[in-house]
Amino acid sequence: MKLQPPLTHCHVCLATIPYPTGGEPVTCRCGVVASARVYPAIFRLRGESAGEPVQGEGESACFVHSEKRAVAACDSCGRFVCALCRIEWGSRVLCPACINAAETRTDLLVRSRTLYDTMALVVAVSSAIIFTLSLIAAPVAIYLAIRAFRAPRSLVPRTMVRAWFALGLGLVEVGGWAWLLVYIVMKARS
Amino acid sequence: MGVAARLYRNEGAKLMAASTSEYKRLPGKKSRLLRRDRLYLGPDHLLLVRSLSFSEEYRRFYFSDIQALVLQERRKGYRPVVEWIAIGVCAAATGALMWAQHEIWGTLLALLTIVYAWFTLRREDCKAWLQTAAGTAELPALCRMRSARKALAAIDDRVRAAQPSMAPEELGRALETPPPLPIQIVETPPQPPALPAVSEDIRRPSPLYVAGFAALLALGGFKLYTAIFAPRALPWAMPIGYLAFVALMIVPLLRHGVKNIRGSRAAAVFSSLVIAGSIGTFALRWTTSQASRNAQDANTRKLYAMVETAEPLHVAVAVILLLLAVWGLIAFLLAEEAAGERSGAPLTLFGSDRL
Numbered sequence: 001m002k003l004q005p006p007l008t009h010c011h012v013c014l015a016t017i018p019y020p021t022g023g024e025p026v027t028c029r030c031g032v033v034a035s036a037r038v039y040p041a042i043f044r045l046r047g048e049s050a051g052e053p054v055q056g057e058g059e060s061a062c063f064v065h066s067e068k069r070a071v072a073a074c075d076s077c078g079r080f081v082c083a084l085c086r087i088e089w090g091s092r093v094l095c096p097a098c099i100n101a102a103e104t105r106t107d108l109l110v111r112s113r114t115l116y117d118t119m120a121l122v123v124a125v126s127s128a129i130i131f132t133l134s135l136i137a138a139p140v141a142i143y144l145a146i147r148a149f150r151a152p153r154s155l156v157p158r159t160m161v162r163a164w165f166a167l168g169l170g171l172v173e174v175g176g177w178a179w180l181l182v183y184i185v186m187k188a189r190s
Numbered sequence: 191m192g193v194a195a196r197l198y199r200n201e202g203a204k205l206m207a208a209s210t211s212e213y214k215r216l217p218g219k220k221s222r223l224l225r226r227d228r229l230y231l232g233p234d235h236l237l238l239v240r241s242l243s244f245s246e247e248y249r250r251f252y253f254s255d256i257q258a259l260v261l262q263e264r265r266k267g268y269r270p271v272v273e274w275i276a277i278g279v280c281a282a283a284t285g286a287l288m289w290a291q292h293e294i295w296g297t298l299l300a301l302l303t304i305v306y307a308w309f310t311l312r313r314e315d316c317k318a319w320l321q322t323a324a325g326t327a328e329l330p331a332l333c334r335m336r337s338a339r340k341a342l343a344a345i346d347d348r349v350r351a352a353q354p355s356m357a358p359e360e361l362g363r364a365l366e367t368p369p370p371l372p373i374q375i376v377e378t379p380p381q382p383p384a385l386p387a388v389s390e391d392i393r394r395p396s397p398l399y400v401a402g403f404a405a406l407l408a409l410g411g412f413k414l415y416t417a418i419f420a421p422r423a424l425p426w427a428m429p430i431g432y433l434a435f436v437a438l439m440i441v442p443l444l445r446h447g448v449k450n451i452r453g454s455r456a457a458a459v460f461s462s463l464v465i466a467g468s469i470g471t472f473a474l475r476w477t478t479s480q481a482s483r484n485a486q487d488a489n490t491r492k493l494y495a496m497v498e499t500a501e502p503l504h505v506a507v508a509v510i511l512l513l514l515a516v517w518g519l520i521a522f523l524l525a526e527e528a529a530g531e532r533s534g535a536p537l538t539l540f541g542s543d544r545l
Contacts, residue, residue, distance in 0.1 A: 002364055004326050007260040007319050017262075021362025034262040037342075038364045039349050040356040041323070042257035063323065077250065078324035112247045119244045154246055156213045156230050156239055 003036065010034065063095065074098055076109055107155055116151050120144035120166035128169060131176075138173035141166050213237060216344060218337035220330045227330040229341060234352065236320075236345060238329065253352035255322045258364070259342055263335060264315035277307050279513060295502055318342065 002008075003019070010017055013030040020026055025035040060070040062082035070080035074095040081095045089099075094109070101108045120141050127137030145167035149160065213230040220227045230237040236256070238249040280303040287296035318332035332338035497503075 003258055003260070004321055007258060007321055007326055011262055011317055012265050019365040021365050022358065023362070023365075030265065032263055032265055034260065036258055036260045036365060037346060038258045038361050039256055040353045040361070041255060042321070042364045043356070043360075044323070073324075077252070077255075078322075080324075108250070110248060112245055114245050115241075116244075122244075155248060156228075156237070156246075157215070 003038070007036065076111070110155060113152060113154050115154065116144050116148035117160060117163035117166065120148055120170075121162040124166040124169040124173070127173060134173040135177055138170045138177070141170035142174070145170065216331070216341040218331045218334060218341050220333045229329060229331045231344060231348065238331070249327070251320060251322060251327070253349045256320055256349050257323065258321040259345065260319045260321075261332070261338055261342060262317050264317065269310065273310050277303065277310070280306065283513070292502060295506060
């Protein structure tokens with residue numbers, strides 16, 4: 001029901017900040033201006049349907065069942081879960097709320113994504129700077145660009161300009177090498 | 191459709207393409223060396239996106255779970271050390287250019303330095319946190335006061351809409367400062383056992399990487415010197431550059447994999463850029479000198495000779511290389527998330543040997 005550290009302290013002088021109950025800004029003794037907004041969720045009791053308290057004083061309680069001892073934390077939302085609520089999904093531990101959300105929202109369990117388009121762009125530009133490396137790096141850039149089109153994309157809005165540019169640059173470099181090869185062969189013949 | 195089917199379909203690109211439109215970008219971002227933090231508003235949650243070099247990490251805070259938002263202004267006049275160093279390096283480079291009688295380039299760099307310093311010293315910085323039942327979390331993207339106010343206003347609206355209304359007086363109870371605890375004087379408090387001595391070598395960077403960065407710095411400085419005073423390229427720059435490129439980029443890539451390169455390890459990318467640029471400038475000068483000798487046409491020979499003797503071009507490239515090398519060195523020395531701090535393994539350019 002209270003703010004938790006480090007929110008309660010000034011990040012500069014580490015003094016406790018007496019936030020006004022109205023939510024107005026307050027100035028710390030070191031001159032730092034701070035403000036806090038609280039919401040009704042701060043008064044929500046964990047496991048309102050349960051009546052029994054946790055046995056041990058130092059033990060964490062389950063987010064849903066406050067009378068049950070927590071045995072793990074959800075890898076998606078961080079809530080503590082008891083043995084009943086703990087759901088092992090591959091190498092991850094999830095809570096029932098995250099599984100329910102996944103029924104309708106498939107992207108809610110994604111924690112990270114690999115950005116193949118950035119990878120392709122870096123390889124393509126690097127090979128353009130050091131052209132001798134492009135014999136190997138340009139096909140790699142093309143492969144990464146194609147993979148960027150096929151792989152799952154970022155969850156947030158992101159254009160595919162990097163992938164298109166890397167693909168174009170890689171094709172130009174490969175074309176340059178092909179032209180050079182043809183030129184050398186033709187010159188050797190003549 | 192079952193949960194498993196939906197989750198495994200998650201790997202499909204079509205489904206992901208459809209889900210990209212539901213996030214709305216909030217003002218504010220924090221950028222470091224190839225690391226960037228941003229905030230997005232989702233339909234029912236706040237999404238904290240941390241972009242690393244080649245990947246993105248997501249963290250979700252549901253509006254119904256957010257208990258508090260706290261914003262604290264940074265102390266007036268506080269600026270990160272890196273920004274002071276950047277201003278100092280730019281000023282020093284301006285002085286060097288003026289001293290070498292490159293007045294045009296020196297004036298341009300001086301103007302850029304003044305504009306950068308003006309914007310840097312004028313802005314207001316801040317820090318923001320939020321609290322949920324699972325704990326507290328800092329929002330690094332909200333590090334500028336102006337954008338933080340806008341973003342927090344948008345988040346505030348969503349959180350209020352997602353939670354039941356409550357009287358301000360009731361909410362204010364959560365901000366009441368508890369009375370100080372009575373002080374109890376204990377004559378001889380029990381002392382905890384002494385911690386084991388920390389070895390000095392634990393956080394010391396690997397000598398190999400320090401030597402590599404020192405060599406890069408020396409290479410950049412020597413390139414600057416040759417560009418200004420002795421316009422003759424180093425014949426051994428290319429093999430050394432290639433060897434350093436292999437050592438600093440290819441070997442760690444093979445050892446740790448692409449996905450594990452993050453944070454301070456980005457310094458290697460800048461180092462490789464320095465080397466690549468050195469090779470590029472060398473190749474430019476060498477190619478134009480060879481071409482000007484072999485060219486049959488007088489105009490072509492004149493053009494190549496003009497590029498070869500274009501000292502401002504070479505000086506500008508050398509200054510950029512030197513700045514990049516200094517930047518990479520500073521980033522490495524100020525690395526905050528070196529894995530060696532946590533694991534106790536020796537700190538290297540790519541974090542720790544124990545990845």
